[in-house]
Amino acid sequence: MKPLLHASLVNDPFKDPVVYVDILWERRGILFDLGCIHRLPPVSLLKVSDIFVSHTHIDHFIGFDHFLRIVLNREKSVRLYGPKGMISNVAGKLAAYTWNLVDRYNLVIEVYEIDGPKIRRGDFICARGFAMEEKGEFEHNGVILDEPHFTVSAVPLSHGIISMAYSMAEKEHINISKDALERRGYQVGPWLKDLKEKVRRRDLTGEVMVPTKDGEEAVPVAKLEEAIITISRGQKISYVVDVLYNEENLAKIVGLVKDSDVLFIEAFFSEGDSVRAGERYHLTSRQAGEIAAQAGVKELRLLHHSPRYKDAPNLLKSEAMKYFRRG
Numbered sequence: 001m002k003p004l005l006h007a008s009l010v011n012d013p014f015k016d017p018v019v020y021v022d023i024l025w026e027r028r029g030i031l032f033d034l035g036c037i038h039r040l041p042p043v044s045l046l047k048v049s050d051i052f053v054s055h056t057h058i059d060h061f062i063g064f065d066h067f068l069r070i071v072l073n074r075e076k077s078v079r080l081y082g083p084k085g086m087i088s089n090v091a092g093k094l095a096a097y098t099w100n101l102v103d104r105y106n107l108v109i110e111v112y113e114i115d116g117p118k119i120r121r122g123d124f125i126c127a128r129g130f131a132m133e134e135k136g137e138f139e140h141n142g143v144i145l146d147e148p149h150f151t152v153s154a155v156p157l158s159h160g161i162i163s164m165a166y167s168m169a170e171k172e173h174i175n176i177s178k179d180a181l182e183r184r185g186y187q188v189g190p191w192l193k194d195l196k197e198k199v200r201r202r203d204l205t206g207e208v209m210v211p212t213k214d215g216e217e218a219v220p221v222a223k224l225e226e227a228i229i230t231i232s233r234g235q236k237i238s239y240v241v242d243v244l245y246n247e248e249n250l251a252k253i254v255g256l257v258k259d260s261d262v263l264f265i266e267a268f269f270s271e272g273d274s275v276r277a278g279e280r281y282h283l284t285s286r287q288a289g290e291i292a293a294q295a296g297v298k299e300l301r302l303l304h305h306s307p308r309y310k311d312a313p314n315l316l317k318s319e320a321m322k323y324f325r326r327g
């Protein structure tokens with residue numbers, strides 16, 4: 001089946017981190033982190049509906065101003081997720097500018113800050129000079145966004161401060177076999193949508209009235225599910241940056257990113273600099289490779305290399321890949 005999520009690293013791994021995910025069937029994009037985003041064309045940025053920020057160290061959040069500049073006069077809402085403190089971080093960014101003459105602009109920035117099992121929401125409304133409107137709190141169970149076609153989950157990790165890791169999982173595809181329909185003489189129609197919905201809910205009870213060439217026929221849902229439906233797993237794309245390597249973080253990361261199709265993960269230091277990596281709350285290339293292997297991910301994509309390795313640009317990748325393939 002053709003992939004429907006297309007994820008790419010926006011910059012080379014020595015530049016500030018940001019991953020763009022193009023959702024092909026929705027003309028919509030999402031971002032993991034807001035590092036340097038100047039290489040993304042406005043047409044891509046204008047499609048962005050949701051931004052998932054790991055933490056607000058400057059290399060992960062400096063792109064906010066550029067993003068705002070591009071979307072400012074658009075009629076849209078953008079959702080921005082991040083760890084506790086995100087609402088005041090955004091308020092601070094917006095307070096740096098003067099906001100008169102914007103009363104006809106319809107941009108709303110919805111900020112969701114994840115604080116343990118709770119998410120607090122504050123909306124910044126452009127037409128009111130980006131005044132913040134408190135939208136209360138709600139509980140989550142690890143899934144912070146549940147859309148018709150995909151979910152996004154998050155876990156808080158230790159980086160001295162909290163750094164959030166995210167995973168986007170497409171929901172399974174429920175496909176109708178056209179050949180199987182034709183063989184049985186079933187006609188297409190709205191009943192197929194209802195059937196898919198029942199299968200999605202795993203409710204295989206009862207019968208469905210199926211239009212045929214000569215009229216209609218009552219067919220058990222369970223029989224239809226077996227005869228005309230195929231279910232395929234969706235893609236999973238995960239993003240992990242700026243974390244200390246310890247047992248607790250390791251267990252949380254592996255749990256989150258398990259069986260990902262693509263894992264974007266930092267490899268900030270070389271395996272020889274693991275002491276320094278621990279002191280700076282970052283991963284080494286070896287740790288990144290081992291995590292990917294342990295989690296059984298299909299493809300490992302490295303980002304966020306320390307500039308100290310610029311003279312050996314492939315060192316971190318080759319170290320990580322060695323341990324990824326060994327696992």
Ligand SMILES: [Zn+2]
Pocket residue numbers: 055057159242
């Ligand atoms: Zn950081």
Ligand SMILES: [Zn+2]
Pocket residue numbers: 057059060242304
């Ligand atoms: Zn960083």
